[in-house]
Amino acid sequence: MDHQESHTHSSHNHNDCIETALATAETLCLEQGQRLTKVRRRALELIWQSHRPLGAYQLLAKLAEEGFNSAPPTVYRALDFLLAAGLVHKVESMNAYLGCAHADKPHKGYFLICDSCHNVMEFDYQDVHTSLLEKAARHGFELRAETIELTGLCAKCKMASTGANA
Amino acid sequence: MDHQESHTHSSHNHNDCIETALATAETLCLEQGQRLTKVRRRALELIWQSHRPLGAYQLLAKLAEEGFNSAPPTVYRALDFLLAAGLVHKVESMNAYLGCAHADKPHKGYFLICDSCHNVMEFDYQDVHTSLLEKAARHGFELRAETIELTGLCAKCKMASTGANA
DNA sequence: GCAATATTGTTATGATATAACACTCATACC
DNA sequence: GGTATGAGTGTTATATCATAACAATATTGC
Ligand SMILES: [Zn+2]
Ligand SMILES: [Zn+2]
Ligand SMILES: [Zn+2]
Ligand SMILES: [Zn+2]
Numbered sequence: 001m002d003h004q005e006s007h008t009h010s011s012h013n014h015n016d017c018i019e020t021a022l023a024t025a026e027t028l029c030l031e032q033g034q035r036l037t038k039v040r041r042r043a044l045e046l047i048w049q050s051h052r053p054l055g056a057y058q059l060l061a062k063l064a065e066e067g068f069n070s071a072p073p074t075v076y077r078a079l080d081f082l083l084a085a086g087l088v089h090k091v092e093s094m095n096a097y098l099g100c101a102h103a104d105k106p107h108k109g110y111f112l113i114c115d116s117c118h119n120v121m122e123f124d125y126q127d128v129h130t131s132l133l134e135k136a137a138r139h140g141f142e143l144r145a146e147t148i149e150l151t152g153l154c155a156k157c158k159m160a161s162t163g164a165n166a
Numbered sequence: 167m168d169h170q171e172s173h174t175h176s177s178h179n180h181n182d183c184i185e186t187a188l189a190t191a192e193t194l195c196l197e198q199g200q201r202l203t204k205v206r207r208r209a210l211e212l213i214w215q216s217h218r219p220l221g222a223y224q225l226l227a228k229l230a231e232e233g234f235n236s237a238p239p240t241v242y243r244a245l246d247f248l249l250a251a252g253l254v255h256k257v258e259s260m261n262a263y264l265g266c267a268h269a270d271k272p273h274k275g276y277f278l279i280c281d282s283c284h285n286v287m288e289f290d291y292q293d294v295h296t297s298l299l300e301k302a303a304r305h306g307f308e309l310r311a312e313t314i315e316l317t318g319l320c321a322k323c324k325m326a327s328t329g330a331n332a
Numbered sequence: 333g334c335a336a337t338a339t340t341g342t343t344a345t346g347a348t349a350t351a352a353c354a355c356t357c358a359t360a361c362c
Numbered sequence: 363g364g365t366a367t368g369a370g371t372g373t374t375a376t377a378t379c380a381t382a383a384c385a386a387t388a389t390t391g392c
Binding site: 092093112114115121123125127128131132135136139140141142143144145146147148149150151152153154155158 | 258278293297307312316317321324
């Protein structure tokens with residue numbers, strides 16, 4: 001699991017990201033006997049089409065535009081499925097949802113969240129995880145999930161603000 | 167800042183915790199020219215009286231019982247003040263608020279959250295913080311705040327469950 | 333006292349998420 | 363092909379969390 005570099009903020013063909021993510025999703029669901037239904041597939045695609053984490057109701061609106069049922073349970077069910085399958089992460093501090101580029105390698109989502117542009121970069125540090133695991137154990141705590149969300153100023157925004165001041 | 171050991175789950179006189187926390191709050195507010203008004207003080211006290219993180223509306227209900235205004239802004243204003251003063255933390259993954267026992271030493275709140283009993287223990291590991299800081303910097307990211315919330319099974323609940331199975 | 337500011341009251345609304353039950357569709361078995 | 367089964371979806375209602383906007387009151391500094 002080496003996704004130190006996020007798709008966000010880099011110049012790339014994001015369509016490729018989306019296609020790859022969807023192909024991975026198809027494969028994973030097939031392997032695990034899970035059904036990637038129309039609404040689930042489209043929800044995942046819409047989440048990926050946003051460069052930022054998408055709120056449940058934003059997603060619901062997009063789905064509704066396309067003729068899907070527009071009541072909240074529709075989107076929350078799709079999100080529940082995608083979360084359980086590890087295809088998306090929830091950013092707790094934003095109440096928003098983000099596609100995961102490494103769904104094939106189950107992992108905890110660690111995020112860098114920019115206060116200014118609201119872009120989110122997923123990062124991975126095995127040593128932090130190991131350290132947290134060990135320290136939780138020291139408290140007799142059996143670790144199951146980790147919410148690691150770091151907020152601040154991303155490189156781009158930092159440059160933009162210092163550039164403006166100079 | 168050495169609060170590896172939380173007040174939660176230990177046998178102690180919790181009233182002492184509350185009194186200490188309130189005394190600290192008084193002192194800090196005085197030092198910083200902040201006003202710990204009746205509703206703010208009582209809110210802090212009520213949060214402390216709960217051994218678990220308290221939701222905003224739970225707190226609101228308790229305040230209302232005591233004759234305070236029972237509209238949401240009352241409680242959210244008090245919480246905003248207490249959060250800004252570092253007297254409480256918000257647990258993002260629970261949408262709930264927890265008194266901080268070390269408000270005099272500003273710090274990030276790192277939490278161990280039990281899925282079973284919903285108790286929350288605040289812990290501190292300088293090395294994790296240092297590591298995250300350094301790694302954020304490696305991405306050109308200027309770190310401002312950290313949400314570190316680990317969920318799982320606390321020692322007590324783990325023992326209870328294994329005990330029940332044995 | 334009086335003006336300026338901070339705090340609180342009040343009403344309304346926005347934003348996020350789930351409960352409950354009906355209905356439809358895919359699958360597997362015969 | 364029927365048809366029972368269970369997974370998935372539709373629909374209505376409601377629960378839960380949070381803020382906007384403006385009026386009224388209390389505190390502070392002069
Ligand atoms: Zn991921
Ligand atoms: Zn940014
Ligand atoms: Zn603390
Ligand atoms: Zn527990």
